[in-house]
Structure formats: C-alpha cells, structure tokens
C-alpha cells in the first residue's frame with residue numbers, strides 16, 4: 001500500500017517521494033532522517049542544495065519539538081546568534097544577539113520553508129535495523145493519529161537526528177508518591193507565575209535549574225536549588241563580548257587547559273568565589289569538562305547575583321520525600337516545599353530504537369565521544385549521526401554539512417551508475 005504523507009504538501013513534493021515496494025514497506029528515495037529539530041532540518045536543507053531527495057520522520061506534529069513544546073517562556077539562546085546559525089542561512093539582522101526562543105522558532109520555520117523541508121509528522125521511529133541482504137536500513141515508524149499503525153521505510157542511508165535531549169531524565173527519589181505538592185520536570189515548566197508565594201525546590205544546577213530559579217524569583221516565588229556535584233558558572237559576557245566567543249577565539253591559539261584557566265580567572269574577578277556560596281567547581285575546567293563529559297557550564301543570565309543575595313538558596317542533594325510537603329536531604333536536614341521541579345536534564349533515545357550499528361553507548365551517547373580519534377558523525381553501512389557531538393547548534397551544523405556531502409557523493413555515484421547501466425541497455429537495444 002502507498003503510504004500517505006501526513007504533512008501538507010509532502011506527497012506532492014518531488015524531493016520526498018515515497019515509492020511502494022513489496023511487503024508493506026516504503027522504499028524511499030534518498031536517505032531517511034529521524035527527527036525534524038535543528039539537526040534534521042540542517043541535513044535536509046544541505047541535501048536539498050545537493051539535489052538529493054530525503055524523507056524526514058518526526059514524532060511530534062511540527063518541527064523542533066524541543067524548542068516548541070518543551071522549553072520555558074523566558075528562554076533565549078545563551079550563545080550569540082552567530083554561533084547558533086544553521087548552514088547556509090544566517091539570522092535576520094534585526095534579530096537580537098541572543099535570540100528569544102520565539103525568534104529561534106521563527107528562524108527555523110523560515111529555514112524549513114526556504115529549503116522545502118516537509119517532514120512526515122506524527123511518526124515515532126520505534127525500530128531501525130540494517131538488512132544486510134538487501135543493503136537497506138529498515139526503519140519502523142508508528143503513527144499515533146493512525147491508531148498506532150506501523151509503517152516500514154527503507155533506504156540505503158539512515159541519518160539519526162533525534163537529539164541529545166529526546167527524553168527527560170528524572171531520578172527515582174524514595175517516597176515521591178507521598179509528596180503532597182506538584183512535581184514536574186523542567187521541560188514542563190513555562191513560567192514562575194503560578195508559583196507566586198510558593199516554596200519551590202529546584203533539583204539540579206545546570207542552565208535549566210539556574211534560569212528557572214531566576215524566573216521563580218522574578219515571579220515572587222521562593223526557590224531553593226538542590227546541588228549534587230557542583231558546576232562551573234561563567235558570566236555570559238566578559239569585557240562586553242560573549243564568553244563563548246572569547247573562548248572560541250582563544251582556542252585557536254592556546255591549549256584548552258590554558259583557556260579554561262583564563263576563563264576561571266575572569267569568572268572569579270566578575271562573580272567572586274562561587275564555592276563560598278555552595279556551588280563547588282568541578283576539577284576539570286569548563287571547556288574541558290564539556291568536551292570530556294558533555295556537562296555544560298552555566299552561562300549566567302542573572303541567577304548568580306540572586307544566589308549571592310540569598311534570594312535563591314542552595315540546599316544539598318535530595319535523599320527522600322518524607323510525606324506531605326517534607327523533603328529530606330543527604331545531610332539529614334529536612335525542609336518543606338509546595339512544589340518540586342526536576343531540572344535534571346535529558347538523554348537521547350537512540351539505543352531504544354537503533355538495533356544495529358555500534359555508534360552509540362547503552363546510555364545514548366555516541367561512542368566516539370569517548371574515543372576522540374574517531375568521528376561521531378558517520379557509522380557503518382550508511383549510518384549518519386547529526387547533533388550528537390555535545391557542541392550545540394554549531395556542532396550540529398558541522399555534522400550536517402559532512403553527512404549531507406557524504407550522502408550526496410554516494411547518491412550521485414549511484415545515479416551515474418544507474419545512468420551508465422541505462423545507456424548500455426538503450427545502446428544495446430538499438
């Protein structure tokens with residue numbers, strides 16, 4: 001049966017044609033791309049420039065689900081826009097240096113429209129395996145709107161672009177079911193407005209935890225931030241320019257350890273000693289730890305001064321919920337809260353559906369991240385990974401360019417071989 005494309009214009013798009021093959025499987029033209037976030041869009045756009053067709057499968061009902069449905073209202077990119085551009089198109093000149101999430105979404109929508117990327121929405125990829133006999137990736141996607149109907153798509157190339165933040169991470173804390181107040185993950189937090197006057201425990205001190213505490217304060221709530229192992233806090237800007245931009249420039253000339261020492265020296269001058277206020281700094285420097293473990297430094301947008309002034313209070317790691325509004329910490333102390341927000345991060349979901357290829361560890365990280373000599377963007381048998389290098393949007397764009405160029409080379413070689421075969425047939429039949 002011919003699979004009907006869900007997104008408007010998809011079935012009519014020559015780039016995303018699907019061809020029926022036997023056994024209820026759609027053999028698609030060009031690669032299958034899993035995910036229509038910034039990474040998936042960047043690969044699709046670059047393929048489009050190489051005149052290679054593609055099929056994008058996206059579980060949500062629109063592009064960039066993370067940015068559309070799983071982020072808070074006050075979110076802005078914390079790197080300047082020049083470091084967050086996707087390949088081929090910059091942000092508009094009138095867009096602020098640190099675009100809001102709405103600016104970013106506008107940019108992504110216009111990017112998708114410009115390159116005629118029309119994903120098949122509502123398709124959750126649940127399985128992908130390489131069929132060595134047919135030399136094809138067989139990708140199963142389930143459509144909730146269609147009563148959970150599963151469709152198999154097949155292609156010689158599979159691009160994994162489902163993101164490092166596909167699923168929420170929430171620790172299983174003892175006694176959670178006995179907590180009387182609301183418990184939510186940062187991905188479900190929109191604004192501090194409805195927490196006005198409430199004592200809110202925010203678990204985690206990454207960028208999400210910090211920015212939510214700031215937002216809660218600004219909305220008249222009383223935030224407490226639970227810290228397990230500490231974090232590097234850096235000012236978002238140093239000497240009037242972005243800290244990230246300065247770091248990138250210095251890295252061209254200096255080793256990472258030296259750049260880290262410089263960043264920490266300036267951070268100490270600007271922010272003071274964070275350890276004195278309960279935020280221990282990790283042993284590795286801010287850039288090195290990002291490289292080695294993926295842990296992001298906090299780029300401060302205002303929370304730090306509220307920690308210093310005591311408006312955001314630091315508390316230890318949570319041990320258990322004690323019933324009612326009580327929470328016990330690992331140092332044995334107890335406090336009561338009206339709500340708890342887990343700002344405990346995200347993980348990729350690739351290991352749950354990618355059944356072949358040795359590119360990912362069991363916890364969803366590209367193996368190459370542990371082996372710096374190997375590349376994380378290409379795996380065996382026509383498998384590609386975009387957006388898993390732990391280097392944000394800039395890294396995703398670089399992966400996309402490499403993956404699309406590699407696929408385009410193979411696509412063109414196949415097309416040339418097919419044309420050669422066809423001309424042989426036609427000349428022999430004349």
Ligand SMILES: Cc1cc2nc3c(=O)[nH]c(=O)nc-3n(C[C@H](O)[C@H](O)[C@H](O)COP(=O)(O)OP(=O)(O)OC[C@H]3O[C@@H](n4cnc5c(N)ncnc54)[C@H](O)[C@@H]3O)c2cc1C
Nearest residue numbers: 035037038039058059065077078124125162163387392393
């Ligand atoms: C709050 C927040 C702020 C951030 N800010 C910045 C920033 O300022 N600068 C920066 O460089 N980076 C930032 N990041 C990092 C972020 O990872 C990137 O900005 C960007 O979203 C990565 O794009 P992506 O396409 O790889 O992943 P995502 O944006 O997560 O997109 C992946 C897409 O794949 C879909 N998907 C997942 N699983 C499946 C499946 N099984 N089947 C089908 N579809 C699937 C998802 O629905 C989603 O639409 C931020 C992250 C967060 C959480």
Ligand SMILES: NC(=O)C1=CN([C@@H]2O[C@H](COP(=O)(O)OP(=O)(O)OC[C@H]3O[C@@H](n4cnc5c(N)ncnc54)[C@H](OP(=O)(O)O)[C@@H]3O)[C@@H](O)[C@H]2O)C=CC1
Nearest residue numbers: 076077078171204205206207208209228229296343344345
């Ligand atoms: N404005 C922006 O651009 C923003 C960007 N981001 C980015 O989004 C990504 C995700 O950020 P974020 O959501 O903050 O997640 P992170 O993974 O960066 O931080 C998670 C936090 O939760 C803590 N944590 C995790 N598990 C547990 C546990 N079991 N018990 C106690 N604490 C725990 C971690 O502590 P520990 O270190 O001890 O594991 C850490 O402090 C990052 O790349 C970040 O930079 C996020 C928000 C805003």
Ligand SMILES: O=C(O)C(=O)Cc1c[nH]c2ccccc12
Nearest residue numbers: 079244290296297390391392393
């Ligand atoms: O927001 C993030 O965590 C990102 O992935 C962006 C990013 C990539 N490399 C960095 C180094 C320092 C701070 C942020 C980033």
